[in-house]
Amino acid sequence: MGDDYPTLFRSEQMSLMQFLIPTEVAHDTVAELGELGNVQFKDLNPAVNPFQRSFVGEIRRTEEMTRRVRFFESQIQKEKDVVPIRPLYDSAPLLTVGPSAAHNIDELDVTLAEHEKRLVQMNDSYKTLSERTRELVEARHVLRETAVFFEKAETQHTDIRTSFDDSSAPLLQHDDREQQYSSTVQFDLEFIAGTIDRTRISTFERVLWRVLRGNLYMNHTDITEPFVDPATGTETRKNVFIIFAHGDALLAKIRKVAESMGATLYPIDANADKRSDSLREVTARLEDLETVLYNTGLNRRSKLLKIGENLARWQDVVRKEKAIYETMNLFNFDVRRKTLVAEGWVPTRDLTMIQLALRHATEASGTSVVPILHELRTSKTPPTFTRTNKFTEGFQTIMDAYGIATYQEVNPGLFAIVTFPFLFAVMFGDIGHGLIIFFAALYMIYQEKKWAKQELDEILGQFFYGRYIILLMGIFSVYTGLMYNDIFSKSLHIWHSGWDFPEPGSNGVSYAVSNGHMYPFGVDPAWHGADNGLVFTNSYKMKMSIVLGVIHMTFALCLQLPNHIKFKRPLDIYANFIPQMIFLQSIFGYLVVCILYKWSIDWSTRDTEPPSLLNMLIAMLLSPGKVDANAQLYPGQSFIQVVLLLLAMVCVPWMLCMKPYFQWKEIQMIQGQGYVGLNHHNGGHRESTDEVLESEEEGNGRVIVEEMEEEHEQHDFSEVVIHQIIHTIEFCLGCISHTASYLRLWALSLAHAQLSEVLWSMTIEKFLGMSGIFGTITLAIVVVFWFSATVFILCIMEGLSAFLHALRLHWVEANSKHYQGEGYLFTPLSFAKLDEKE
Amino acid sequence: MASVIPVIFILVIVLGLMTCGFLFVPKGPNQTTIRTAIMLTFASCYLMWMVTYMAQLHPLITPYRSTKAGESL
Numbered sequence: 001m002g003d004d005y006p007t008l009f010r011s012e013q014m015s016l017m018q019f020l021i022p023t024e025v026a027h028d029t030v031a032e033l034g035e036l037g038n039v040q041f042k043d044l045n046p047a048v049n050p051f052q053r054s055f056v057g058e059i060r061r062t063e064e065m066t067r068r069v070r071f072f073e074s075q076i077q078k079e080k081d082v083v084p085i086r087p088l089y090d091s092a093p094l095l096t097v098g099p100s101a102a103h104n105i106d107e108l109d110v111t112l113a114e115h116e117k118r119l120v121q122m123n124d125s126y127k128t129l130s131e132r133t134r135e136l137v138e139a140r141h142v143l144r145e146t147a148v149f150f151e152k153a154e155t156q157h158t159d160i161r162t163s164f165d166d167s168s169a170p171l172l173q174h175d176d177r178e179q180q181y182s183s184t185v186q187f188d189l190e191f192i193a194g195t196i197d198r199t200r201i202s203t204f205e206r207v208l209w210r211v212l213r214g215n216l217y218m219n220h221t222d223i224t225e226p227f228v229d230p231a232t233g234t235e236t237r238k239n240v241f242i243i244f245a246h247g248d249a250l251l252a253k254i255r256k257v258a259e260s261m262g263a264t265l266y267p268i269d270a271n272a273d274k275r276s277d278s279l280r281e282v283t284a285r286l287e288d289l290e291t292v293l294y295n296t297g298l299n300r301r302s303k304l305l306k307i308g309e310n311l312a313r314w315q316d317v318v319r320k321e322k323a324i325y326e327t328m329n330l331f332n333f334d335v336r337r338k339t340l341v342a343e344g345w346v347p348t349r350d351l352t353m354i355q356l357a358l359r360h361a362t363e364a365s366g367t368s369v370v371p372i373l374h375e376l377r378t379s380k381t382p383p384t385f386t387r388t389n390k391f392t393e394g395f396q397t398i399m400d401a402y403g404i405a406t407y408q409e410v411n412p413g414l415f416a417i418v419t420f421p422f423l424f425a426v427m428f429g430d431i432g433h434g435l436i437i438f439f440a441a442l443y444m445i446y447q448e449k450k451w452a453k454q455e456l457d458e459i460l461g462q463f464f465y466g467r468y469i470i471l472l473m474g475i476f477s478v479y480t481g482l483m484y485n486d487i488f489s490k491s492l493h494i495w496h497s498g499w500d501f502p503e504p505g506s507n508g509v510s511y512a513v514s515n516g517h518m519y520p521f522g523v524d525p526a527w528h529g530a531d532n533g534l535v536f537t538n539s540y541k542m543k544m545s546i547v548l549g550v551i552h553m554t555f556a557l558c559l560q561l562p563n564h565i566k567f568k569r570p571l572d573i574y575a576n577f578i579p580q581m582i583f584l585q586s587i588f589g590y591l592v593v594c595i596l597y598k599w600s601i602d603w604s605t606r607d608t609e610p611p612s613l614l615n616m617l618i619a620m621l622l623s624p625g626k627v628d629a630n631a632q633l634y635p636g637q638s639f640i641q642v643v644l645l646l647l648a649m650v651c652v653p654w655m656l657c658m659k660p661y662f663q664w665k666e667i668q669m670i671q672g673q674g675y676v677g678l679n680h681h682n683g684g685h686r687e688s689t690d691e692v693l694e695s696e697e698e699g700n701g702r703v704i705v706e707e708m709e710e711e712h713e714q715h716d717f718s719e720v721v722i723h724q725i726i727h728t729i730e731f732c733l734g735c736i737s738h739t740a741s742y743l744r745l746w747a748l749s750l751a752h753a754q755l756s757e758v759l760w761s762m763t764i765e766k767f768l769g770m771s772g773i774f775g776t777i778t779l780a781i782v783v784v785f786w787f788s789a790t791v792f793i794l795c796i797m798e799g800l801s802a803f804l805h806a807l808r809l810h811w812v813e814a815n816s817k818h819y820q821g822e823g824y825l826f827t828p829l830s831f832a833k834l835d836e837k838e
Numbered sequence: 839m840a841s842v843i844p845v846i847f848i849l850v851i852v853l854g855l856m857t858c859g860f861l862f863v864p865k866g867p868n869q870t871t872i873r874t875a876i877m878l879t880f881a882s883c884y885l886m887w888m889v890t891y892m893a894q895l896h897p898l899i900t901p902y903r904s905t906k907a908g909e910s911l
Contacts, residue, residue, distance in 0.1 A: 007870035392871060414871065418878035426886070479883060483890050498894070499901055509904040520844075521887065524894055530901035540893040547889055599892040600842050610898055 006387045008396070008414040010566075011405055011823070012347045014382035017354075019342040020372040021331070025365050026340050028097040030324045030829070032361035037830030038354060040383060041344040044332040053329040061109065062322040068112040069314050072307050075119060079301070083308045087453075091313040096320060098364045108317065115307060122300045129293045134227055135264075136286045138195045138238065141223045142266045143279045145240040146193050149219050150272065191244045191270070192254050196263035198222065198237040204261050208243065211253055217244040242268075320831055327829050345382055345826065381407050385826035390448075392417065394469045402811045403821025408566065410559045412815060419552065419814075420806055421472035426548065427748035427802040428473070429480030430756060431487035436795050438474025441467050473803075483522045484749070488790070489756040491528035495519055499526035537753075541746040543595050549742025549813070550588045553735075556817035557581055563818065575659035579651040580731055580817075586644040586651075588739050591617055594633060608632065620645060655728040660721045667717065730816070738813040744805050752798050759789055842895065845888055852884040 006012055017039075021029050033039050045053065076083045095104055196204055201220055208216060220241035227236050241263070243254055258265055269275055331340040346354055351373075358371045384404050388396045396413040398420070405411050428434070444451070444467040456464055463470070485491040498519050499512035512526055519525070523540070527533040557580060564572045594613055603610045611631040619626070620641045627638040763786040767779050815821070859876035863869050 004865065005867045005869060008874075009870050387867075389868075414874055415878060417871065418875050418882065422878075422882045480886065483886055501903060504903075504905050507904075509902055511902040512900050514900070518844075518891075519894065520891075522890060526901050530903050532899060532901060536897065536899060536901070540890070543893065544886070544889045548885065551885065596892060599895055602896045603898060604896070 006349060008386060008388070008392060008411055010408045010411060011384040011386050012349060013408070014345045014385060014826070015348045015351070016376045016378050016380075016382070017344055017346050017351075018374055018376050019344065019358075020334075020337065021340045021342060022367070022369045022371065023333075023338070023340055024367050025362055025369065025371060026328060026331070027101070027324060028365040029358060029361040029371055030327050031097045031320065032357045032364075033354070034320065034323060034327070034829045034831045036353065036357050037828050037832055038350045039344040039346050040826055040828045041327055041330050041342055043330045044341065044343060045330065050329075054333065055325045055329050058325045059322065059329070062318055062325060065109060065112055065314075065318045066322065068116045069311065069318055071116060072119070072304075072311060073315075075123075076304055076308055076311070079304060081301075083301075083304050085308045085311050086313075088312040088316055089453075091310070094313055094317045096317055097361070099366050105317075105321065108314065112314065115303070119300070119303060119307075122296060122303070126293070126296050126300065129289060129296065133286065133289045133293060136282055136289065137227070138223075138264060139266050140279065140282045140286065141238075142193050142195060142240050142268065143275060143282060145221050145223075146191075146242050146268050147272070147275060147279075148221070149242050150270075150275075190246060190251055191242055191268070192251065192258065192265060193240070193242040193268040194258060194263045194265035195223070195238045195240055196258070196261060198239050200261055200263075201239050201241065204241070204257070204263065207257055207261070208254065211257060212245060212250055215245060215250060216254070218242070319834055323829065323831065323834060343376065347385055347387075347826075381823070383407070383826035384823035386411060386413065391468045394466045395420065397465075398469070398807060399810065400825070402815060403819070404823040404825050406820040406823045409563050409820055409823075410818065412556075412559070412810070412819060415555075415559075416810055417472070420810060421469065421476045423548075423552075423745065423809055424473045424802050424806040425476035425480040426544075426745045427805060428477045428752060428799065429484040429486060429749055430489075430752065430794075431478050431481030431492075433488075433756075433790070433795050433799075434474050434477025434479075434481050436474075436791060437470055437799060438478065441471035441474055445471065473799075484753070485523040485525055485528065486753060486756070489753070489760045491523075491525040493525045495521065497526050498524050501526070538746070538750065541749055542743060543599075545742045545745035546588075546739065547592050547595060548745065549739055550584070550592045552742070552809070552814060553738060553817060554581075554584065554589070556814040557584065559818040563820075571659060571662050575662065576655065576727075579654040579658075583648050583651040583655075583732065584735055586648040587617075587621075588735065590641075590644055598633060652728065652732060655731070656724060660717070660724050663720050664717055734816060738816075741813055742809065744809070748798075748802055748805060752794070752802075755798065756790075756794055759786060759794070763789070842892070845891060848884065848887070852880050856880050 019029075050056070076085065094108070095101060205218055205220075208218065218241060220239045223238050223240060227238060228234070229236070245251060245254060255265065269278065328340070331342045333339075334341045355373060358373065362368070362370050384407050386396055386405070392413070395417045396411075399411075399413040399416050425434070444464055448467070451464055481487060482492075496517045496519070498514060498517045500515050501510045501512050504510040509531075512530070523537070527536050530536075557577070560577050560580075561573065564570070564577065591613065594616070598610060598613060601610075608630055611633055616631075616633065624645045625638050625642045627641065632638075763782050764779075767775070767782045770776075770778060856877045859880065860873055863872045863876070
C-alpha cells in the first residue's frame with residue numbers, strides 16, 4: 001500500500017525492521033520509541049532465561065522502586081482523611097532521557113528508599129506508642145474501679161465496725177499494713193487486680209471458684225469504652241476485676257490462672273493515698289503519650305502529603321523504566337559491531353516517523369551516533385494492525401473479539417460500523433426507546449474528556465467504551481421505530497392511513513376498508529390495535545428477516561473476492577466463491593425473489609390463491625418438478641425450480657472436488673520436477689554463501705533469529721481433502737441454518753413490541769381515567785414507575801439482548817462466509833498503553 | 839392504487855445518493871470509513887423501507903377491530 005491514507009478496509013502493511021543501536025543511546029532510543037508507540041519488538045534471545053539477561057540488574061532496581069511506590073500508595077489509601085495525589089497531567093515531568101537521566105534515576109532511588117525508611121519508622125513508633133497508651137488506659141480504669149470497690153468495702157466496713165476511721169485508713173485495721181505487701185496473720189486479705197476480656201470473665205470466675213474452692217471474693221465491672229486495636233481496627237471490651245484472697249499459695253494460684261486466661265494484672269496498692277498518687281502519675285503519663293502520639297500522627301500525615309504530590313510522577317517514571325529495560329532485554333548484543341541489535345515490526349507508513357524519533361533521541365542524549373535502520377525480508381506473517389480512532393475503535397474491538405483478522409485480509413469491522421447498529425435496530429425498533437439510548441450516548445460523548453481521565457467502574461466503563469456504538473444504535477432504532485410505527489407502544493399517524501374503519505357490524509366487529517391511500521413510510525397505523533395486527537406484523541417481519549438475512553450473507557460472501565484477488569488465489573474464486581454463491585442464490589436468493597414477487601402481485605386480480613412460500617420451498621426440495629397449477633406463483637415455475645435445484649446440487653461436488661483436484665495436480669507437477677516436498681527443511685541452518693555475506697557487509701540486514709513458530713500448510717493431500725469436505729458441509733448446512741437463524745430479527749422485535757405494549761397497558765393505561773388531585777398524584781407515580789421500567793427493562797435489558805444477538809449474527813452468520821481470523825494483534829511498546837493496562 | 843413504481847423510483851434516487859456519497863467524500867484518513875458508512879446506511883435504510891412498502895402494497899388480509907362494551911373506536 002504505502003499510498004496516501006490508511007483505511008479500515010485492510011490491516012496496515014507492516015515491515016520488519018532491524019535497528020542497530022549504539023549502547024550509549026539505547027535507553028533513550030527505546031524511551032523515544034515507547035513514547036511513539038509504533039514498534040513491536042521481537043524477542044531475539046528466546047533461549048535465555050530471564051535471570052540471565054543483560055539488564056537484569058536494572059530491572060531488579062526498578063522492581064524495588066515499584067514496590068516502594070506501591071507501599072506509599074497503600075499507605076495513602078489507608079488514611080481515613082483523603083490524601084490528595086496530584087494527577088499526572090498536573091505534575092512536572094521527571095527527565096529520564098538525556099545526559100542527566102542516570103543521575104535523576106539514582107536520585108529517585110535514594111529518595112524513595114529514604115521515604116520508605118522514615119515512613120516505616122513512623123509506623124512502628126506509632127504502633128508502640130498506641131500499645132503503651134492502651135496499657136496506661138487500662139491501668140487507669142483499674143485504679144478507678146478498684147477505688148470504687150475499696151470505697152464500697154469501706155462503707156460496709158464502717159457499718160460493721162462503727163469506727164471513725166479516716167477514709168485514707170487502710171482497708172483493714174492493721175498498722176503495719178503499709179509496710180508489708182504480703183499478709184501475715186488471719187484477717188489479712190490480699191488482692192489481685194487487673195483486666196480481662198469481657199467474654200472470658202465468667203469462665204475466669206468459675207475456674208477460680210473451683211481452683212480455690214470458694215476461698216475468694218471477686219468483684220468486676222465493665223469498662224464502658226472499647227479498646228480499638230490500631231493495626232486491625234477491631235474492638236475489644238474488657239472488664240476490671242479485683243480478687244480478694246489470703247495466703248501466698250492461693251494468690252500464686254490466682255496469678256497463674258489469671259495469666260493463663262489472658263488477663264493483665266496491675267499492681268494496686270491498698271493505701272488510698274498511694275492509689276491516688278499512682279492515678280495521678282498514670283494520667284500524667286497518658287497525657288504525655290497522647291501528645292507524642294498526636295505529633296507523630298501529624299508528622300506522618302505531612303510526610304504522606306508530600307509523597308502524594310509526587311506519587312503519580314514516580315509511578316509513571318518507574319513504570320516506563322521497567323518497560324524500557326524489559327524491552328532492552330529482548331535485544332541482541334552484537335560483539336563485532338559493538339552495538340545492540342533489535343528487530344521489530346513497524347507499520348510501513350510510519351517509517352519516517354520512526355527515523356525522526358531516532359534522530360531526536362540521539363540529539364537529546366547528546367551523542368552523535370545515530371541508530372541505523374534497515375528493512376529485512378522475511379516470510380513470517382506480520383502482526384495485524386488496524387489504525388482506529390475513537391469512533392471506530394469500539395466497532396473494531398467487538399469484531400476483534402471473535403478473532404484477529406489475518407494479515408491484510410478484509411476487515412469486517414469496517415462494515416460493522418453500519419450493519420451492526422442496523423441489525424440491532426431491526427430487533428429494537430421503537431422511536432421512544434431509540435431516543436432514550438441516543439441521548440444517553442450523547443451525554444457520555446459530551447462528558448468524554450472528563451470521563452476518559454477518571455477510573456470508571458467496570459460496568460460503566462464498558463458502556464462508556466461503546467458510546468459511539470450506542471449512539472449509532474439509537475439513531476438507527478429511531479429509523480426502524482418509524483418503520484414499525486412504534487413509539488412507546490403507540491403508533492404515529494403522520495400521513496393518511498390506507499384503511500378506514502366503518503361502524504361495527506352486528507357482532508361488534510369493524511372490518512377496515514381500503515381507501516386507496518398507501519401509507520408511504522412505515523407500517524400503516526391501522527394495524528395497531530387491530531385484532532389481527534399481529535398476524536400481519538409477524539408475516540411482514542419474518543419475511544423481512546429472511547430478505548435482510550440473505551442479503552447480509554450474500555454481502556459477506558462477496559467479501560471473499562477481494563481476499564482471493566489480493567492473495568493471488570484464483571483457484572479459490574472458481575472452486576469456492578462461485579459454487580458457494582450459486583448454491584446460496586439458487587435456493588435462498590430464489591426465496592427472496594419469490595417473497596418480493598408475491599408482494600408485488602395484486603392477488604385479487606388473479607385466479608389462483610396466493611401460495612404459501614414455505615410450502616413452496618419445501619415442495620421444491622422434496623418433490624421437484626411438481627407444481628400444482630392452482631398453487632403456482634408464476635407460470636413456468638416447475639421448470640425453473642428444477643433448474644435451480646440442479647444448479648444447487650451441482651455445486652456440492654463442485655465445491656468438494658475442484659480445489660483438491662487442482663492442488664493434487666500441482667503436487668504432481670512439483671514432484672515431477674524432482675524437488676522433494678516443499679518446506680521440509682526450513683530448519684535452522686542458513687546458507688552463508690559469499691554473496692550473502694558480501695551483501696551483509698554492505699549493510700543489508702539479515703534476520704537474526706528464525707523461529708519455526710509457524711506451521712506452513714501441509715501439502716499432504718489427505719489434509720486438503722478433509723479440509724475441503726469439512727468446508728463444503730459447513731457451508732451447505734450453514735446456508736440453511738443461518739438463514740433460519742436470521743429469524744431472530746423477527747423474534748426479538750416481536751418480544752420488544754409486546755413487552756412495551758404490556759408495560760403500557762398494565763401501568764399508565766389503567767390510571768388514565770382517574771380525575772382530581774388524587775388521580776393526578778397517582779398518575780404521576782405510575783408514570784415514574786413506567787419510565788423506570790422502560791429504561792431498565794426495555795432499554796437496558798432488551799438492549800443488551802439485542803446487542804448480543806446482533807453480534808452473534810455478525811460473528812457466526814456473516815464472518816463464517818469470508819473471515820479467516822488467524823492473525824495476531826500488533827502490540828507495540830507504548831507507554832500510553834501501559835497506563836491502560838494498569 | 840398503490841403500485842410498485844415508487845419502489846423503483848426511490849431505488850434510483852438511493853443509488854444516485856450512494857454514488858454521490860462515493861464521489862464527493864473528501865480525501866483524508868477517514869475517506870473509506872465515511873464512504874462505506876454512507877453507502878451502507880443508504881442501502882440498508884432503503885431495503886427496510888422497500889420491504890415495508892411492498893408488504894403493504896397488496897395485503898392479503900384486512901385489519902379488523904372488535905369493540906368491547908362501552909369502548910368507542
